[in-house]
Amino acid sequence: MISYLECSARERLALLLDAGSFHEWLPPADRVTSPHLAALGVPSAFDDGVAIGRATLDGHTVFVAAQEGAFMGGGVGEVHGAKLVGLLQRALRDRPAAVLLLAESGGVRLHEANAGLIAVSEVMRAVLDVRAAGVSVVVLIGGANGCFGGMGIVARCADHIVMSEAGRLAMSGPEVIEASHGVDEFDSRDRALVWRTSGGQHRFDSGDCDALVADDVQAFRAAAMAALGAARPVTLALLEAEQALLTARLGTPQPS
Amino acid sequence: MSDLPAGLETLDFSFSGGRPAGSFAPVLVGVVGSGNLEVMLEAAPGADDTSATVCAVRVETSARGFGPIWQAVVSDFHDRHGLGGVRVSINDMGATPAVVSLRLDQAVAEIGGALR
Numbered sequence: 001m002i003s004y005l006e007c008s009a010r011e012r013l014a015l016l017l018d019a020g021s022f023h024e025w026l027p028p029a030d031r032v033t034s035p036h037l038a039a040l041g042v043p044s045a046f047d048d049g050v051a052i053g054r055a056t057l058d059g060h061t062v063f064v065a066a067q068e069g070a071f072m073g074g075g076v077g078e079v080h081g082a083k084l085v086g087l088l089q090r091a092l093r094d095r096p097a098a099v100l101l102l103a104e105s106g107g108v109r110l111h112e113a114n115a116g117l118i119a120v121s122e123v124m125r126a127v128l129d130v131r132a133a134g135v136s137v138v139v140l141i142g143g144a145n146g147c148f149g150g151m152g153i154v155a156r157c158a159d160h161i162v163m164s165e166a167g168r169l170a171m172s173g174p175e176v177i178e179a180s181h182g183v184d185e186f187d188s189r190d191r192a193l194v195w196r197t198s199g200g201q202h203r204f205d206s207g208d209c210d211a212l213v214a215d216d217v218q219a220f221r222a223a224a225m226a227a228l229g230a231a232r233p234v235t236l237a238l239l240e241a242e243q244a245l246l247t248a249r250l251g252t253p254q255p256s
Numbered sequence: 257m258s259d260l261p262a263g264l265e266t267l268d269f270s271f272s273g274g275r276p277a278g279s280f281a282p283v284l285v286g287v288v289g290s291g292n293l294e295v296m297l298e299a300a301p302g303a304d305d306t307s308a309t310v311c312a313v314r315v316e317t318s319a320r321g322f323g324p325i326w327q328a329v330v331s332d333f334h335d336r337h338g339l340g341g342v343r344v345s346i347n348d349m350g351a352t353p354a355v356v357s358l359r360l361d362q363a364v365a366e367i368g369g370a371l372r
Contacts, residue, residue: 008287010284027282028282028284028294028296029282029296029298038263038264038316041262041263041264041318042264042318043264043288043316043317043318043347043348043349044288044316044347045287045288045294045347046284046294046296046345046347047284068287070287070288070289070292071287071288071289
């Protein structure tokens with residue numbers, strides 16, 4: 001067993017997809033790096049923290065992106081976001097069996113401010129466009145940094161979410177809630193509290209994720225294979241079901 | 257306070273007399289995280305005659321003022337492997353010399369198959 005959590009983004013790609021099948025677009029040697037970080041005295045990464053490309057999964061062509069949580073917490077900067085958008089737009093044209101997003105991100109890379117915010121909103125739009133075209137978008141969450149902020153919203157825009165128990169999915173992360181509302185409201189160092197509000201088991205139980213798997217790359221691979229072709233078009237019935245889920249969660253009466 | 261201006265420091269090193277590495281697909285190891293670095297090894301463009309024995313190293317680092325230590329670490333790397341016709345590109349976020357050496361060795365190990 002190889003821990004998904006402990007793998008880097010590139011190790012996940014190598015182990016989760018069919019062996020040797022990953023073909024990267026805008027690889028590190030192209031040096032498409034952040035135009036903002038150097039000005040702030042922060043080192044860039046040659047891939048701006050995300051690897052994108054095509055591959056096969058169980059013989060089916062898929063498009064895939066993997067975010068590197070160890071670089072800026074997986075934060076989405078201008079180039080990072082543009083790579084995700086480009087991948088999704090290419091999926092609209094080429095119609096792969098699915099788009100896999102191996103998400104690990106704290107959300108917008110704050111160093112890049114508005115450029116990062118715009119990038120994340122463009123990713124959301126692109127995900128919804130791809131779904132509307134009938135290509136399923138599958139998000140896998142099992143990295144140490146979880147999936148927060150704008151990427152948390154992106155994940156919930158997708159067709160299918162796979163998580164491990166160690167994975168976390170939410171909008172505001174623990175430190176953000178504590179900083180804005182105080183430690184009495186949310187103690188970010190209380191791990192039990194953090195996981196029972198954003199952890200994989202909690203998300204699975206509350207219907208926010210579709211599959212809960214062990215922290216094992218092969219388990220994520222099996223779940224991704226099972227999700228192929230599980231496209232969930234955004235229909236009125238789907239929206240009504242989502243509304244019912246949220247209404248039940250808030251304990252408020254259904255609108256008549 | 258340091259008298260070094262804020263920002264990244266770029267360091268260039270070059271060694272000649274290496275054994276030509278030939279062509280291989282670019283290799284990337286490591287991640288730009290705290291105390292870590294990424295190392296990319298590429299075949300130098302137009303690795304012919306003279307340039308085939310040159311190992312060019314470029315370092316971009318957030319830890320300024322460590323030029324002599326980088327010189328020593330990179331020289332050791334060249335002594336160990338003696339590669340020529342390669343371009344080594346490093347993005348560093350304060351890795352220690354030992355970590356840098358291990359990453360450089362890891363990168364060479366990854367191209368090992370392509371060199372044979």
